[in-house]
Amino acid sequence: MSHHLVEARNLSFSYPDGTPALKDVNFRITHGESVAFIGASGAGKSTLIHHLNGYLMPQAGEVRIGEVPVTRETVSGIRRTVGMLFQDPDDQLFMPTVSDDVAFGPLNLGLPRDEVDQRVTDSLSVVGIEHLRDRPPYKLSGGEKRAAAIACVIAGAPDILAMDEPSSDLDPWSRRQLIQLLAGFKHTKIIATHDLDLALDLCERVIVLHKGEVRKDGKTREIFSDEEMLLECHLEKPLRMQT
Amino acid sequence: MSNLEVHFHEIGVLDRIAAGDTFVHRLDPRSKLLATLLFIVGVVSFGKYEVSALLPFFLYPVVMAAASGMPAGLLGRKLLIVAPFALLVGILNPFLDREILTAIGPVPVSGGWISFTSIVFRFMLTVSAALLLVGTTGIHGVCFACEKLGMPRVFAVQLLLLYRYLFVLADEGIRMFRARSARSFSGRAPGPGLYAQMIGTLLLRAIARAQRIYLAMSCRGFDGAFRSRTPVGWHVRDTAFLLVWAAFFTVARCVNIPEIIGSMFVQ
Numbered sequence: 001m002s003h004h005l006v007e008a009r010n011l012s013f014s015y016p017d018g019t020p021a022l023k024d025v026n027f028r029i030t031h032g033e034s035v036a037f038i039g040a041s042g043a044g045k046s047t048l049i050h051h052l053n054g055y056l057m058p059q060a061g062e063v064r065i066g067e068v069p070v071t072r073e074t075v076s077g078i079r080r081t082v083g084m085l086f087q088d089p090d091d092q093l094f095m096p097t098v099s100d101d102v103a104f105g106p107l108n109l110g111l112p113r114d115e116v117d118q119r120v121t122d123s124l125s126v127v128g129i130e131h132l133r134d135r136p137p138y139k140l141s142g143g144e145k146r147a148a149a150i151a152c153v154i155a156g157a158p159d160i161l162a163m164d165e166p167s168s169d170l171d172p173w174s175r176r177q178l179i180q181l182l183a184g185f186k187h188t189k190i191i192a193t194h195d196l197d198l199a200l201d202l203c204e205r206v207i208v209l210h211k212g213e214v215r216k217d218g219k220t221r222e223i224f225s226d227e228e229m230l231l232e233c234h235l236e237k238p239l240r241m242q243t
Numbered sequence: 244m245s246n247l248e249v250h251f252h253e254i255g256v257l258d259r260i261a262a263g264d265t266f267v268h269r270l271d272p273r274s275k276l277l278a279t280l281l282f283i284v285g286v287v288s289f290g291k292y293e294v295s296a297l298l299p300f301f302l303y304p305v306v307m308a309a310a311s312g313m314p315a316g317l318l319g320r321k322l323l324i325v326a327p328f329a330l331l332v333g334i335l336n337p338f339l340d341r342e343i344l345t346a347i348g349p350v351p352v353s354g355g356w357i358s359f360t361s362i363v364f365r366f367m368l369t370v371s372a373a374l375l376l377v378g379t380t381g382i383h384g385v386c387f388a389c390e391k392l393g394m395p396r397v398f399a400v401q402l403l404l405l406y407r408y409l410f411v412l413a414d415e416g417i418r419m420f421r422a423r424s425a426r427s428f429s430g431r432a433p434g435p436g437l438y439a440q441m442i443g444t445l446l447l448r449a450i451a452r453a454q455r456i457y458l459a460m461s462c463r464g465f466d467g468a469f470r471s472r473t474p475v476g477w478h479v480r481d482t483a484f485l486l487v488w489a490a491f492f493t494v495a496r497c498v499n500i501p502e503i504i505g506s507m508f509v510q
Contacts, residue, residue: 055458076464084462090414091455094407096258096381103472108464116472134262136255138410156463 004031010061021047034189036199039209040234045192083158089145093137105156123155143174196238261381267311272384274481285492299495304371329366333359
């Protein structure tokens with residue numbers, strides 16, 4: 001069994017007001033893959049990402065992480081496996097200092113204090129923000145907040161990283177830093193994004209969502225070459241592939 | 244930056260100061276909490292006309308502020324923010340209680356003015372002690388101490404989350420009021436109807452944001468218990484700290500020290 005396996009089988013979901021968000025979604029992501037979910041606003045990307053760590057539960061079908069179905073009973077174990085990076089880092093950073101925030105996950109895992117301190121140091125070092133360890137998160141810049149949020153997630157040593165619009169609100173330099181950082185991670189990566197150039201850099205596979213359904217699933221370059229399909233899904237070729 | 248934003252950032256300053264590393268910061272949160280509680284009980288247990296006997300109690304916040312490096316200006320500003328509440332409580336006393344109890348030189352002083360002064364002193368003492376507790380221990384330490392001293396965990400966590408929710412609420416409020424200011428071209432104050440709508444929206448926005456933060460906490464294994472990274476343990480210094488202050492509070496409560504010193508000079 002691989003802990004890194006992520007699978008959706010006939011997954012459907014509607015919000016309480018009746019808005020359908022996902023319809024019969026199927027995919028299987030295997031160990032070490034980097035996959036981007038792309039689609040227009042309202043296509044269901046965030047809803048799908050929220051299913052991967054049990055924030056939302058399937059109304060029909062199922063989501064499986066490493067052969068374990070996501071249910072209310074399994075959700076705490078699932079959350080150890082799937083690290084979630086939120087769209088707004090301000091939602092993710094809630095402790096008085098960056099190091100306290102990074103330590104939050106490892107402390108909840110019940111690790112001894114030495115190990116927690118080591119994980120904090122290692123995680124801050126991986127994302128290159130050791131100098132921010134005693135700073136209050138709300139005083140950081142957008143790029144620094146994003147880096148701190150990533151340090152928080154990797155401190156829990158998840159097998160899978162699920163990210164919701166990781167490059168939103170970043171300046172070009174911070175965005176480039178983020179891409180280099182994520183490219184170095186060996187985790188299984190699942191990225192919901194509008195940033196098609198980021199998907200081109202980081203993901204070998206792309207799943208296109210349109211109105212809650214999987215419109216196409218395939219190799220990144222092949223998908224981005226299908227201009228007609230992209231246009232139908234309110235998308236366009238990444239800037240780098242435009243002539 | 245609006246006044247609201249300035250005050251919001253100043254709340255965060257307490258968190259930063261709480262991360263210091265002085266003798267007071269290193270004390271076990273329980274010893275500081277117990278000393279603060281004893282202090283507050285001592286201060287509020289005096290009669291309503293007592294003023295002079297309260298003066299020695301100022302030693303505690305002064306020593307704690309000096310030893311912990313808490314800026315006096317910050318403490319003063321925080322006291323000023325809360326001062327209207329104390330003034331509201333005592334402001335009618337001089338009008339309702341006009342019986343002359345003493346005189347300062349030729350000026351007669353009524354019981355109302357004495358009780359009003361007493362209320363202001365007690366407010367300054369108790370609020371500064373509470374601020375010093377949070378500023379030298381951090382809200383996490385205070386909640387940890389509450390739990391260790393027998394408060395049910397659910398209440399301790401509620402207290403902690405309430406403090407965090409303040410930041411969420413203030414942050415959402417700042418965003419909304421900034422947006423309103425940006426489009427209030429005439430500078431005229433909006434009617435109460437708009438404020439009522441904004442407060443309703445603020446509540447809904449803050450709840451939605453709090454839910455996202457709770458999700459972030461759940462994603463990182465939050466199970467209802469807050470765990471601290473700072474190693475805590477009761478040492479001899481904690482016992483000594485508590486005993487010294489408890490002894491001082493007891494003496495200051497039972498004996499009117501300024502009166503004794505004054506009578507020595509008069510003799």
